Ligand code: HEM
Ligand SMILES: [Ca+2]
């Protein structure tokens with residue numbers, strides 16, 4: 001009968017959270033975008049069934065396909081640095097701290113480094129899945145051009161309400177979007193809900209109507225031109241000005257179910273931070289494996305050999 005709780009590792013690995021934070025900090029100083037990656041990775045892990053590090057499993061020679069290979073994972077990066085964080089934690093306490101907890105804590109600490117809400121007390125005690133859920137990723141993670149109804153239904157599936165969904169999408173206040181996900185709004189015509197000048201700017205970033213689904217194509221736009229590395233409410237201010245990047249972003253400003261929250265968060269960064277922190281916790285506790293369920297992986301990329 002396991003449950004998540006604060007300081008789950010207080011006896012078994014008292015420095016666990018500190019080691020994760022040190023590593024997240026070190027990596028952030030080397031590559032600021034690592035902090036951005038942990039936030040997106042937590043969403044993609046937790047939304048697909050459970051916060052169980054299923055996302056971190058690599059494709060195996062015996063035929064299991066990694067969730068990272070899904071179309072929905074397009075653009076995700078920095079997984080090798082999760083391996084580095086895990087290695088540091090393993091040096092401290094071998095076989096003790098789950099990859100699911102490491103990912104959740106890294107996202108929490110990444111949010112703090114990006115100027116988002118902090119401190120956020122996060123419960124731990126998650127266990128790691130023994131399998132990848134590649135086959136169902138698209139049933140959980142919405143697409144960039146899905147309707148507001150679809151998006152809200154998917155978030156409701158993990159206990160996140162309309163306001164929470166609006167708050168979590170505020171993560172698009174940091175990071176980047178590849179042209180592959182944008183050209184549909186730029187060609188042949190700039191989408192009518194987009195500010196004309198912004199459309200021109202994005203066409204400059206993405207000069208051709210065709211863009212390959214390939215991150216080797218280094219054509220992308222910052223999610224938020226004004227404060228690209230700050231997890232602030234600029235995202236909502238951009239939406240109100242017609243500067244949303246993805247269709248799922250821009251629709252939040254016009255749909256009557258979501259627009260009141262967009263306006264409120266645009267007007268009040270502290271309120272955004274409060275709602276973001278609360279919903280990040282809800283998301284981070286989606287259907288965890290606890291107690292004797294699953295396992296504590298030794299290497300986040302592979303299930304333990306029995
Ligand atoms: C309707 C839900 C969502 C959709 C459809 C969506 C879709 C996307 C897409 C298409 C990208 C750009 C990928 C690329 O072109 O490289 C992206 C980036 C990103 N997303 Fe989301 N997202 C959603 C919700 C979220 C949530 C809830 C979070 C976190 C709380 C999040 C965090 C991020 C971050 C941080 C990036 C930037 C990644 C980077 O720069 O490496 N997203 N998202
Ligand atoms: Ca998962």
Ligand SMILES: [Ca+2]
Nearest residue numbers: 173224227230
């Ligand atoms: Ca920002």
